[in-house]
Amino acid sequence: MDFLTLLQVLDSSVRLAVPLLLACLAGLYSERAGIFDIGLEGKMLAAAFAAGAFAAVSGSVWVGLIAGIGASMILSLLHGVASITFRGNQLISGVAINMLAAGMTVLIAQDWFQQGGRTPSLLTEGRMSPINLPFADMFESIPLFGPTYSELISGHSLIVYVAFAFVPLTWWILYRTRFGLRLRAVGENPASVDTAGVSVIRLRFTAVLICGALCGVAGAYLATGLQAGFIKDMTAGRGFIALAALIFAKWRPWYALWACLLFGLLQALAVRFQSIEIGGVVIPVQLMEALPFILTVVILAGFVGRAIPPRAGGEPYVKER
Amino acid sequence: MGKMPLWADAILVPLISLLLAAFFSAIVILGIGENPVEAFNLMVDGALKRSAGWGYTLYYTTNYIFTGLAVAVAFHARLFNIGGEGQAMIGGVGVALVCLYIPWPHWTLAIIGASTAAALFGAAWAFIPAYLQAKRGSHIVITTIMFNYIAFSVLGYLLVEVLRPTGQMDPASASFPEATHLPNFHEMFAPEGSRMFRGAPANVTFFLSLLACVFVWVLIWKTRLGYDIRSFGFSETAAKYAGTSPVRITVIAMLISGALAGMMSVNTTLGESERLILNSTEGAGFVGIAVALMGRNHPIGILMAALLFGFLAQGGAELALWTDIPRELIVVIQALVILFTGALDNMVRMPLERLFLSFSRKENA
Numbered sequence: 297m298d299f300l301t302l303l304q305v306l307d308s309s310v311r312l313a314v315p316l317l318l319a320c321l322a323g324l325y326s327e328r329a330g331i332f333d334i335g336l337e338g339k340m341l342a343a344a345f346a347a348g349a350f351a352a353v354s355g356s357v358w359v360g361l362i363a364g365i366g367a368s369m370i371l372s373l374l375h376g377v378a379s380i381t382f383r384g385n386q387l388i389s390g391v392a393i394n395m396l397a398a399g400m401t402v403l404i405a406q407d408w409f410q411q412g413g414r415t416p417s418l419l420t421e422g423r424m425s426p427i428n429l430p431f432a433d434m435f436e437s438i439p440l441f442g443p444t445y446s447e448l449i450s451g452h453s454l455i456v457y458v459a460f461a462f463v464p465l466t467w468w469i470l471y472r473t474r475f476g477l478r479l480r481a482v483g484e485n486p487a488s489v490d491t492a493g494v495s496v497i498r499l500r501f502t503a504v505l506i507c508g509a510l511c512g513v514a515g516a517y518l519a520t521g522l523q524a525g526f527i528k529d530m531t532a533g534r535g536f537i538a539l540a541a542l543i544f545a546k547w548r549p550w551y552a553l554w555a556c557l558l559f560g561l562l563q564a565l566a567v568r569f570q571s572i573e574i575g576g577v578v579i580p581v582q583l584m585e586a587l588p589f590i591l592t593v594v595i596l597a598g599f600v601g602r603a604i605p606p607r608a609g610g611e612p613y614v615k616e617r
Numbered sequence: 618m619g620k621m622p623l624w625a626d627a628i629l630v631p632l633i634s635l636l637l638a639a640f641f642s643a644i645v646i647l648g649i650g651e652n653p654v655e656a657f658n659l660m661v662d663g664a665l666k667r668s669a670g671w672g673y674t675l676y677y678t679t680n681y682i683f684t685g686l687a688v689a690v691a692f693h694a695r696l697f698n699i700g701g702e703g704q705a706m707i708g709g710v711g712v713a714l715v716c717l718y719i720p721w722p723h724w725t726l727a728i729i730g731a732s733t734a735a736a737l738f739g740a741a742w743a744f745i746p747a748y749l750q751a752k753r754g755s756h757i758v759i760t761t762i763m764f765n766y767i768a769f770s771v772l773g774y775l776l777v778e779v780l781r782p783t784g785q786m787d788p789a790s791a792s793f794p795e796a797t798h799l800p801n802f803h804e805m806f807a808p809e810g811s812r813m814f815r816g817a818p819a820n821v822t823f824f825l826s827l828l829a830c831v832f833v834w835v836l837i838w839k840t841r842l843g844y845d846i847r848s849f850g851f852s853e854t855a856a857k858y859a860g861t862s863p864v865r866i867t868v869i870a871m872l873i874s875g876a877l878a879g880m881m882s883v884n885t886t887l888g889e890s891e892r893l894i895l896n897s898t899e900g901a902g903f904v905g906i907a908v909a910l911m912g913r914n915h916p917i918g919i920l921m922a923a924l925l926f927g928f929l930a931q932g933g934a935e936l937a938l939w940t941d942i943p944r945e946l947i948v949v950i951q952a953l954v955i956l957f958t959g960a961l962d963n964m965v966r967m968p969l970e971r972l973f974l975s976f977s978r979k980e981n982a
Contacts, residue, residue: 298738318698326894334762351804359818361939367894373954379960380954380959382959382960382961382962382963382964383963384959384962384963385959386961386963387758387961388906388910388955388959388960389956389959391699391906391955391959392952392953392955392956392959392960393952393956394952395903395948395949395951395952395955396952396953396956398945398948398952399945399946399947399948399949399951399952400645400945400949402943402945403645403649403942403945403946405941406649406941406945407648407649407650409823410941413943413945435618440751444882456699473979485948493631533634536759536762536763536766540759543756543759553849580769580778582770582773582774582775582777583770585770585927586766586767586769586770586771589763589764589767589770590763590767592759592763593745593746593749593755593760593767594639596749596756596759596760596763597753597755598754605756
């Protein structure tokens with residue numbers, strides 16, 4: 297593999313890691329607050345559709361982005377009502393949201409656009425345009441550094457940089473603000489937060505809504521950044537890979553970044569090399585595709601270090617009287 | 618909290634949840650510019666009014682009975698098996714291997730062999746998540762989801778690289794030999810020359826699924842193992858003090874669950890397509906969750922819920938055929954049913970409980 301191919305693979309790793317990273321951070325907020333969310337997939341899908349549809353109709357990627365965030369937050373609200381207000385099973389609620397999104401997106405897409413459950417292809421204004429960082433052209437001729445800067449670091453859309461900026465921001469919010477302290481506490485021991493006079497319900501709803509907003513950005517990036525428009529089931533398990541990355545990262549923001557980049561790299565490799573030959577043995581593409589999932593199982597089994605979820609995760613909080 | 622009578626818990630709550638789901642489904646249908654009443658009529662027409670429609674409805678019902686029972690058995694041990702989809706796919710591999718490589722003289726033997734293989738393969742696929750949950754504490758929900766994706770890749774690999782006959786383009790195995798073909802309802806029930814059930818895929822596996830219902834009922838309520846499973850699900854610590862091994866119960870419950878999910882493929886692979894194809898499960902593993910929730914994890918409830926979902930599946934296919942409404946409408950309805958009967962269960966239950974409480978107070982006064 298020559299240097300340029302390597303750069304291209306890394307470049308597409310970054311692109312593919314971005315929706316994972318955003319969804320992973322979304323899950324981080326929710327699960328740190330004690331609400332398990334296996335509905336990341338569905339929220340991303342709904343957002344991807346809304347973003348694709350509204351960007352196509354309005355011709356503006358920003359309208360699409362806002363619509364995507366809105367669609368995802370509505371589903372988040374539903375998850376919150378089911379699992380916080382009515383103390384329902386969070387896993388069942390997540391399954392329902394995934395199915396709801398899978399069905400509704402195709403249903404509405406067919407009704408609006410009559411293109412077999414997809415949105416029209418987006419033109420330039422409907423898509424996220426790449427941003428060329430300063431001096432990208434100037435540095436190009438410098439060996440190693442030049443191509444790295446112009447290929448890998450420059451030339452992504454705004455969302456990519458925002459996603460990466462969200463990693464330190466999330467770290468700061470979680471570990472350096474009062475809100476973050478309470479958020480972590482409510483996922484470990486909601487009774488203590490309640491005793492301190494802070495509303496458990498409000499905190500959890502806030503966390504769930506932040507989760508929705510981030511999933512919305514992730515979905516919008518899928519439909520308007522990574523591809524030009526929405527297609528049926530376009531998330532293709534990314535929500536679950538993000539969930540896997542979250543466990544891999546042990547619910548911590550910086551580790552989430554590395555986990556998502558790793559999974560992004562795996563996806564990029566699977567896309568670029570349909571089958572890889574290592575030492576005379578051909579690795580089939582199906583194995584490459586399944587690798588993130590297999591890796592997750594291995595991690596979950598604790599072979600790469602133990603992952604301990606927030607203690608109150610998955611349990612509705614009942615105030616004692 | 619007040620107690621509700623059993624009939625209210627078993628029938629009234631699911632019924633109200635179902636009506637809510639139906640109401641929102643009607644709104645969705647209105648939203649895409651169609652008439653819900655007409656759509657419903659069309660579904661009833663296509664799924665229930667003709668014998669071929671029944672043949673399809675019962676075919677889907679068979680699938681949902683298996684996956685519903687699978688989810689329910691795990692549920693009794695408080696394990697949430699989302700892996701029915703993957704377990705059914707791998708079960709299908711078992712069916713295909715047995716049918717392709719063993720020369721069965723008659724379908725009666727083939728169905729026994731295929732069922733055994735499907736159950737074994739499905740159970741094996743459920744074993745790893747079960748073992749990891751029991752021994753290493755990894756969350757069974759996440760691992761079973763991951764195993765769905767891994768199963769899909771495994772199936773894809775097997776169909777493209779191993780089982781596909783040379784010269785064939787689409788990823789599917791060779792057709793099973795004639796002797797293994799299961800009799801369908803047309804061959805079983807239609808009198809000579811009649812068109813009853815013609816062209817419909819319902820087959821003898823339906824009766825196998827009824828047997829599975831009886832098996833699960835006996836297992837859960839009439840055996841010591843079933844008692845252990847239920848007590849484990851009720852309180853893990855109490856079961857531990859009573860001398861039940863959590864590892865053993867988790868693994869056994871998941872093995873039975875996986876076996877039941879795997880056996881669904883007898884219906885789809887041996888009964889319908891008569892070869893192994895890529896997408897024979899069609900989301901039945903997920904529908905099983907809704908079926909188990911609605912059926913309150915009881916075989917009779919599951920049978921009724923499976924019939925309802927079978928009707929929805931066939932009615933939805935019929936809708937997609939005659940109108941512009943895509944098949945995905947059914948996924949939406951299924952999601953709404955899961956939402957209202959599962960996640961928003963308390964929304965219906967809490968006011969009802971209050972209502973019954975106020976009634977019983979009046980009686981006492």
